[in-house]
Amino acid sequence: MSSVTGTADPATRRPARPRADALRNRERIVAAAREMFVESGPDVPFDEIARRAGIGNATLYRHFPDRATLVREVVVSVMSRVAADAERLNGAEDDPFQAVRRFTHNAAEERIGALCPMLSGGFDREHPELAAVRDRLEGAVRALFERARSAGRMRPDVEVGDLLVALSQLTRPLPGTGCLDMDRFVHRHLELFLDGLEAPGRSRLPGTAATLEDFRPRRA
Amino acid sequence: MSSVTGTADPATRRPARPRADALRNRERIVAAAREMFVESGPDVPFDEIARRAGIGNATLYRHFPDRATLVREVVVSVMSRVAADAERLNGAEDDPFQAVRRFTHNAAEERIGALCPMLSGGFDREHPELAAVRDRLEGAVRALFERARSAGRMRPDVEVGDLLVALSQLTRPLPGTGCLDMDRFVHRHLELFLDGLEAPGRSRLPGTAATLEDFRPRRA
Amino acid sequence: MSSVTGTADPATRRPARPRADALRNRERIVAAAREMFVESGPDVPFDEIARRAGIGNATLYRHFPDRATLVREVVVSVMSRVAADAERLNGAEDDPFQAVRRFTHNAAEERIGALCPMLSGGFDREHPELAAVRDRLEGAVRALFERARSAGRMRPDVEVGDLLVALSQLTRPLPGTGCLDMDRFVHRHLELFLDGLEAPGRSRLPGTAATLEDFRPRRA
Amino acid sequence: MSSVTGTADPATRRPARPRADALRNRERIVAAAREMFVESGPDVPFDEIARRAGIGNATLYRHFPDRATLVREVVVSVMSRVAADAERLNGAEDDPFQAVRRFTHNAAEERIGALCPMLSGGFDREHPELAAVRDRLEGAVRALFERARSAGRMRPDVEVGDLLVALSQLTRPLPGTGCLDMDRFVHRHLELFLDGLEAPGRSRLPGTAATLEDFRPRRA
């Protein structure tokens, strides 16, 4: 009886199996949080997230003891989907630069730029779970990148991080609208940027190539 | 009687000439506000802005009765400088596309993207003062744009607004860092985007050309 | 499941039954607020009311989201008691004018005049709850009045509202004392006024008879 | 030259003669203060009084170093007028009770009840200037009273203070209206009260006779 109700296993002190309703609640919370973060920024009151999720506020705290934890869960879930798509494209797309294009526009649809405002404040960028998904994403995109470079389709002085940083910036919600007008600007401007990425024989770019390290905390 | 500085006009009850120290304070406030908005986002406590400016909090309220007014003043002052630079370049630069490049990188140095997060909330995008400087900026940049287009140096399917929107997005402060690492990314990514803008003979872009209208409140 | 106390109705998200401690707090707040309004006027700091009630300030806001709501609750509770007393006297007192006297002095003990200063400001005099108790009070006092009039004990040129307005005025807290010295003035002056009400064969009064409408917002 | 500009007499250190504009300002301030106290209660911001008077706020402080001083000046000026009227009626009116009636209605027109809310807070009820005008008023009204009593027109168990307290209460501004509707209620209710005062052969009143002492600070 104890194994189905979610009580702790006396040996490990970890729940043998989470209760079904708890799991459902957890998912509802993450979904609601993502929506509200995108719509209203990273400062939405916790109580509002709870209300949108249809649960009490204390339940939210049971699942996510602080704001940083909830934010991290949302970020990880989005980055996971983006990484999975990059991995899929690595095997599925013949044209190497076209794979990069596909990845970029797909990631835009995941509203990856909307995550940026969440990463401020007390957010721990070195949390293991986050580091893991970042590495996974980096690996997948790097593979796409190198395939295009080997085919001579990628300007030689750009790097993986350049794409990811610019992608984040260009998909950030426009102020006042509350959301990004994907159809009018985002794909359009990403396309312009990709054209610049591909452009062969251009003079060297200023600055240093961005890398995924740049998502790490700043150094002096 | 009328020549004494600081005398009030009895009819309007407004000072004939603002006091010197009040003017100095006002400028200090705007400068401090701009710094703190860029560093810490649009929600910095009013009291902190006052402390940074070296004045009491109530003095800040005397000059700017609400947050929207202060934000507007900061926005207008930045946009004015950017517009002035565009006008200057219209007469000063020989190579038409090079003028567009110059404008873009100069505007980046003014951290124009840092203004974006301020424009949310109760901000009135139709305030006359703001509309005026927006029109002025639009005119100046459009002139730069058309000169480059006439010279056959500008991809035909892009518009003024495309540049301004992308410029705003690519110069937004990166999360967590508090400021944008201009030397590493911004100029680099702007350059990539500009290469895309110039790129001749490209296929048509998705979406519609952005215009400065897109800074207006969204329509249904 | 449905029988458990405190369970929320999933449809309405409102508690099926309010918690016992919350109810106790609510009552404490209303009592404390009434005391402080009477003692210190309608502008007493919210935090002081909370302290007097022995709760945190935010708890007060949970129960009464703004000052007007709290004031209304206090007013309604006092008017309800006064109305109930008038209804009781309608059946209990033999001498018709004596019933009016009893009502008047009882209402004075409820410090009805102390409510007056609360009714200013953002107070909504047309709120349904307030209108309901006003109508109830009007009905009960009018019955008392008419009984006295039918018995030839009431001066013919006075009306219900005259009594209520004068009652309110004569029981207002005297300035500086913080409270009305009931034993010294109030009952004494009410008695004088009642003598004037009863006085037969007097000449017509100036002005128009006051009615309960006069508690409504003023008209042009 | 020094005597006309308002500079101090070196011997007494008191201004030889106040400047004409200073006097005019002082009067404007008292008039504006009275209006605003009546209209908006005793808590009107000092700056608003200054604006209504058409002067700067610091000028107001020069004339009245704190709120209590300004309030006292207003109170004294009203009470002086009322006292003067009582003195005038002592010699001018033949019918002794009619003189009391006249005094009462005249005092109502001076909105004496509107002063009540001012007397709270830090107001010093023992200030010499206030005590003087209070004594003067008391004397004048007592004379009116005794004349009526001697003529057998005044109920024997009432006192001067009863009239003054009730007069203050019945002329207080009604809540929400911002001002008292003199024509509808005040004179009417005063008349009822006066009828009660005159009413002969009534039973003894409850309580003790009020006296002007009751305007003094409360005793334990």
Next chain:
DNA sequence: AATGAATGAGGCTTCATTCAT
């Protein structure tokens, strides 16, 4: 496990009062 209630810290804003011109 889930919930509604309670709480105190902190930002916002006003205003009496003082200061500099």
Next chain:
DNA sequence: GATGAATGAAGCCTCATTCAT
């Protein structure tokens, strides 16, 4: 003497977080 500007203390209100049911 008169003025507009400056100031800090205090009230209002929200919200992240904890508690009791």
